[in-house]
Amino acid sequence: MFDRSRPGLQTHPLSHGYSAAEHFLAGGAVNLRPMTAFDAEKLRTFLNELTDKSRRERFLRPVSEMPDYLLRSLTRLNGRRHVAFMAEATEEGSKRMVGEARYAVDPEHPGEAEFAIAVDDRWQGRGIAVRLLDALENRARTGGLRRLFADTLDDNHAMLSLARRCGYTVAANRREVGVKRLVKDLAASSALH
Template structure:
């Protein structure tokens, strides 16, 4: 399986419109995002944070924060969804994936700010991850979530993932999807970039 060229990360960026018309950017997380990413996790509701971290926590543990913002360590990568608020970039969602060469898979997990849920952000993150999987030559996406995480399970079902019990953990459900199509172009949503650029110029 191919690996991301760390000098060419912008190739995999994405831009889209939320259902409310807000411009949202998807990109790889960077070391400089540590403070904003921690602020994002602290701002999640206790339930959303519990679902994402699979346990009670008031913030992202420092060891995990370090892994989230150092791209490529242990074959792990993080994406952030951002938008502009009062002229400043704000993180409104995140996704993490790890490359498993032995099984030709990407293991994934994600969360979306409670106030932005229902705006298509989670679906966009899953779509970007599927595009990355095809670009890397992976044949499978999968992740585990708590049985009580109704929002993630509904999102996975809608995105075409199959659900099954997580091996050796009755508290969790595994969502899995075979990726059988080839990417036509990178960035993953070049048609959305073009559409937004056309709208901006028209305005």
């Protein structure tokens, strides 16, 4: 189903009121769309195929394979308090997940949400993470959130660089050694959009 008012945008039927966009990147077309519970097996495959280093950076600790309880938690999406986007590329005639980004609203601070992002190692450096993060920020703003934050490992230079380029402040995490806290005030940055 296509949104004729916005060329190049494709509406996903389970998108909770926001559209997916086709982006053309180096190496082929990548479709960004909201993730749903029906994408659980795609998510499992994607996370299991990440390198050990990328899984460690995504979860802040070594994770060898996705346990069922974690997969269930990551696919309990409601489009408001827990939102996720996925990037899919067409490879050899079939769609393959190459990135994911999500946020979950902090229950103690309902105007804030913690986010996470991961891109398939073979697809890194092509702008997918920037587009996923932009989609998250736009959804968070329209959902009334004031702030996004994330923790990342000190040695995750790609994430630290991405965060700085996208306007996040980077500071030491007071509770965990070897971890940095990334924070962005969405209200202050909304004037730029």
